[in-house]
Amino acid sequence: MSTDAAVPRFGLPLVSPPPRVLREWLSTRDQSGWPVPPSGEGRPVMLIPGFMAGDASLTRMALWLRTGGFRLARSGITWNTACMQRTIADLEVRLERAVAETGQPALLVGQSRGGSIGRALAVLRPDLISALVTLGSPLLDQLAVKPRVWPSIATVGVLGTLGLPGMFSLDCVRGQCCAGVRTAMQAPFPKTVEFISFYSRSDEVVRWEACLDPAATLVEVEASHIGMGMAREVWTALKSALPA
DSSP states (O other): OOOOOOOOTTOOOSSOOOHHHHHHHHHTTOGGGOOOOOOOTTOEEEEEOOTTOOGGGGHHHHHHHHHTTOEEOOOOOSSOOSOHHHHHHHHHHHHHHHHHHHSSOEEEEEETHHHHHHHHHHHHOGGGEEEEEEESOOOSOTTOBOGGGHHHHHHHHHHHHTTOTTOOOHHHHHSSTTHHHHHHHHSOOOTTSEEEEEEOTTOSSBOGGGGOOTTSEEEEOOOOTGGGGTOHHHHHHHHHHSOO
16 A cells, blocks of 8 residues: 655655655656656556555656557546545446557556555456556555554544545445455456566565465565655566566
């Protein structure tokens, strides 16, 4: 689950970032030095941000993929704190539109909670997705996070339970609200969809073991949780991991 703060266009947190995150931000700051992106050939790509983050947090990666010929389909997520059931329904509509417009299934890239949502969506609608890439996503256990993250999760859950719009409720976590989504997250992954899970043993937010979905091709990187979407190492590994 991402701890991204509010971000401007290229994803630099408005608060002072840790040195490692700053290095990762700087590693892809200069567009002229970007590594060669994977070939999109007009295929749609949707990037799903992490917990408490929005589309802006993955803008730089989105632009990089667009230079490779991918057609961007925005997730429309501002904070990614809403009920997963509702979020997946919204994403499904957007993906259907993108696939209909291009005539090709989409590449789905999800960071943290966004990757878990992407896994469920791939199980429910494999016809819309050619490949799923997850970045530091707790695929095996949504609550496999470091203690520092719990206050944020609890705050959102309480506010959602009290009825604040755009926040998941405690029922979403364990109750019937998102039971179908939780089942999809644990269901056998469709063989027709390529599945790549990036993880870092030094992840400061998610327990890295939860990223090791046996259905995925596992790729270890040395990156921070927040910086996975903008680290040059991750971009280069993604280019190598995606099928040509």
